[in-house]
Amino acid sequence: MKVIRYDQLQEQLFYERLNNGLDVYILPKKEFNKAYATFTTKYGSVDNCFTPYGKTTMKQVPDGIAHFLEHKLFEKEDGDVFQTFSKQGASANAFTSFTRTAYLFSSTTNVEKNLETLLDFVQEPYFTEQTVEKEKGIIAQEIRMYDDNPDWRLYFGAIESMYHNHPVKIDIAGTVESISHITKDLLYECYETFYHPSNMLLFVTGPVDPLTTLEQIRANQTKKTFRSPTEIERFQYEEPPHVARKKHVIEMNVQTPKCLVGIKAKHVYAKREEKLKHECAMGLLLDHLFGKSSPHYERLYQQGLIDETFMVDYTEESDFGFGLIGGDTSQPDQLAEEIQRILVQFSDIDEEQVERMKRKKIGSFLRSLNSLEYIANQFTRYAFDEMSLFDVVRTLQSLTSDDIKAVARECFMAEQFAVCQVVPKR
Template identity: 90%
Template sequence: MKIIRYDQLQEQLFYERLNNGLDVYILPKKEFNKTYATFTTKYGSVDNYFTPYGKTSMKKVPDGIAHFLEHKLFEKEDGDVFQIFSKQGASANAFTSFTRTAYLFSSTTNVEKNLETLLDFVQEPYFTEQTVEKEKGIIAQEIRMYDDNPDWRLYFGTIESMYHNHPVKIDIAGTVESISHITKDLLYECYATFYHPSNMLLFVTGPVDPLTILEQIRTNQAKKTFRSPTDIERFHHEEPSHVAREKHVIEMNVQTSKCLVGIKAKNVYTKGKEKLKHECAMGLLLDHLFGKSSSHYERLYQQGLIDETFMVDYTEESDFGFGLIGGDTLYPDQLAEEIQRILLQFDDIDDEQVERLKRKKIGTFLRSLNSLEYIANQFTRYAFDHVSLFDVVATLQSLTSNDLKVVARECFVQEQFTVCQVVPKKVK
């Protein structure tokens, strides 16, 4: 076991890699009532083309299967895992992202029991043809819900336009059609490939005694047998740096238009310190240009091109990265032009401005550490890319105006921009 201290943040992180390859992290937070635990596999919607465990050739699986598997793990021969958690006073949930599937609970009592339940239900799959068929109706309604949600359509429309080949462009839940091809055998195959402990991470945070918890986890894992770990072979999709589609307009039953400009990042580092640095630099740069204290924000707001919903976001995971800028607007074309012009005209930033941006970002980072959910989820996301969440402050402090300019030169290029709009359906 290793203890990592972060003096400035007044935190201590306990870490151990178990014999079966599972990474376990425990962050004690004694002032809190609740304990929050996540058990995450490095397996998400982008992993749709890979060599299944025990096979020799690559295989393409139906879109939405990682998310489908997440739903089905909750059902067991003797009923629903939600029932067990709630008897133990816990609230349980799960989510699937582009690169991860996480199972989690939070509870203020029975932490040991709940942790046992979490580990056991994720490690004991039970899929039948009948329960798989039943789930299709439920997930179809989840997909329909998103179909009617203009913000989701806008978000995915933008990502879809950016990529030619990369599976990040595929909706996490798949489509009603694609999930119809999912069978129990396919689920077992994905499970066998991606749910080995060596591809997973357990994070526990709350008012816990780290040594007791760690011992409990060791004992739980020692009772089970696992095959020896193997490397997972995932298909690498060649992706050009220019976007697949420059503009995409979606007509929907809405009253207010929406517009997003997407920026496709070039030279994404797949792991380590360089990756964190790249992500932080891009974050600062976009905040400089479009944050609420920027002159561009003030002008666009005064001109009535944007409102409160205006957002700026940068995502960088695995081998993809993209920025998103936009929101509700009465003038979607004008806003798209303005945003792209601002990006292309950027040429300089001085160190004093960078210092102010860093100061803001460090305060924002501290605020995010108020949330146990944020800590567990973000720590896991970074860890899968060989980065530590707690290195964010040091990385921010190391950034210079030159780092920001390099990122701008790489990313603020017309052929890497895409525009997506949701507009009111024309009345026939």
């Protein structure tokens, strides 16, 4: 077992890679009532083409299957795992993102039992044709809910516009049509490929004793037999650096139009130091340009082009990265133009501005550490890309104005921008 100490943050992280390949991290937080644990596989909606375990050729699976599998893992022969967790006073949940599927619980009592339940239910799949069919109705309603949600449609419309081939452009839940092709055998095939412990990470935080918790996890895993780990072969999509379409307009039953400008990263860094630096630099720059203290924000707000829904966000994962800027607006075309103009015309940021933005970013990083959910989820996200959440402050501190200007030179040009708007139906 390894102990990593972060003195300034007053945190200690315990780490061990078990014999079966599972990475276990424990961050004790003794002041909290609740413990929070996530058990995550590096498998998300983008993994729709891969070589299944035991096979030799690539296979394309229906869109939305990772998310479907997440739903189905909760059902067992003797009933629903939610029931077990609630008997043990826990609240359980799961989510599927582009690159991850995470199962989690939080509880203030019976932490040991709940941890055991978490490990066991994720590692004991039970899929039948009948339960798979039943789930299709439930997920169809989840998809319909998002169909009526203009913010979701806007978000995916923007991503869809940026990407030619990359499956990040496909809705995580798939479509009512695509999920109709899902069978129990397909679920088992995905499960066998991606749910091996060597492709997973367990993160436990809260008022737990790291040594006994680790001992419990070890014992649980030793009881079970796993095949030896294999390298997972995922299809590498050929993705041009520029956006797929410049503008996309969705007509919906809304009163207020919405507009997002997407910025597609031209280059996604494979090496972890560079990747974290790139993400931090881009995040800092977009905040400098569009955050509430920027002259642009103030002007756009005064002109009535934006309101409090205006947001800026940048994410970079495995082999894709994009920024999104926008919100509700009465003038979607004018806002799209303004945002792109601000990006293209950016030329300089001085050291004083960089320092102020660093302060802001470091302060908000501290704030996010108030949340056990944030720590576990983000730690896992970074770890899957071989980065560490706790390196964020150091990376931020190391940024110079040249680093920031470099990301602007790379991405702030017209062919990297895509506009998506939701407008009222005529």
